[in-house]
Amino acid sequence: MIKEQKTLRDLAHARSGDKGRHANIGIIAKNSEAYEEIKKVLTEDVVKNYFKGISPSKVIRYELKNLLAFNFVLYDALGEGGTSSLRSDSQGKALGEALLHIRI
């Protein structure tokens, strides 16, 4: 059962959205220990692989240590963008909750 396993939700909260055809996911650590742990394990490659179903061409992770936060930009992850995507989640608003499910 997933509940018994540690997930990113134990360490952080999140919000996601769109930038044209790219998506962004902000991840905010609950404290500085959590920030360091996330920094170690939640790499660009890990996030890219987790979301391989939406085929991001690349993932860039930015660090905002002042806010204990990271910003992940998932390039080309929204098909042709919010206005022409077929998906129900055309603007990537569900991506944050989805990433919080990742097992750490």
Add this chain to the structure above:
Amino acid sequence: MMLSEKKIRIGCGQGFWGDYLDAPDRLVASGKLDYLMLDYLAEVTMSILAKQHEKNSDHGYALDFPPLIGRISSAVSLGLKVIANAGGVNPKSAALQTRKILNQVLGEEAGNKIKIAIIEGDNLKSQLPELANLNIKSLDSELKIKEIEASLKSINAYIGCDSVVDALKAGASIVIVGRIADPCMCLAPLMYEYNWQAHELDKLAAGVIAGHIIECGTQSTGGNFSLNWDAINLDSNIGFPIVEFNEDGSFVVTKPEGTSGVVNVDTVTEQLVYEIGDPENYITPDVIADFTEIKLEEIAVNQVRVTGCRGKAKPDKLKISASYFDGYMAEGTLILVGPDVLKKATICEKIIRERIASLTLDIDEILFERLGAFSCIPGMEEKLFYPEPGEVVFRVAAKGHNKSDLSKLTREIAPLVLSGPSGITGYSGGKKDLKEIYSYFPSLVDRNFVSTKFEIV
């Protein structure tokens, strides 16, 4: 050093076109605002407004806006100023209709005392031939503007504060803009009130960062908040955000007393990292803001002080966004009831794919979702080990340029109620009307290409 005591309060009463219609009324009634900012435009909105303008030359702006001003007209009479990007592709008609309603509500004498300004210059449609000759390319693909010229619906530059500040200097109480960079609706009144100059980059960055925090309305006051969300006790009285500024560029994020929701370091941080790219370079027409030294501090209940905003010189280029007709979308849904809903969905998908092949329908792309099983993000369903749901919404969405074949596809969903597996109900899709798709074309242009001006209407 003596610092000015003058505090300026700016509230945001609409986070998008479709937000609570009466939110600005409530915010104005209890927020003690100097300025009200209203954000109507998302990336997709300009194409919708351009389409409405083609059908009716008096439309093409946010039609909700003039009646809204009517409802808050007494506050505007008493000195409240409003900055809104409600103008869309037709700020002039928005202003004329607003004037009409103001004069109806307040009477002509009082109504005419309120100056309404429009800002022009963001709409580049008349300069399209020149833009096409500049060989402008999309930021996201190899597509050039020449290739979409024939199907182009709207093209606008994201403009900055200059003309809004000029309009405020000329005494405008209501400033109606088209495609301004959203946070500039917050920065412009601060530049005007505090006489901030172009070289005071950290102050300009503070105005932009404040605008970014409040531009999505309640997303900074407890809405869409993922940390302990059910501890917030969300109800229908959520407060819309307010920033209270000091001349030195420090500010406090808050909300009206007596409203629900929460403003704390966590809610503000979630909004700070929303829809941004490189946090060291948040680009706007007036300043490039750096988020990486921002400090947040809870100074009282529902009051977060923001300091450490840093700015860099404004960019040489402005962002432009165009929208162009790019085919049609068809959509339909069924409800599948358990047991074995996922297997049933797979069979429904197989039947539809076979029918498309045998009817040789010309479709560019098709997507099947099993909503309820975390399938709104492709690939997520397999990753998340939820027990199989008792029901799912089976959704089919397709797009293409062959209108007739897409219409035929919409007829292929309902027959599954009789011919598919047992437990299918709720046929609601196969919407007969196909949706027109307007794709988004972002690019850059030299800022000298764009000139803006204000006009008192």
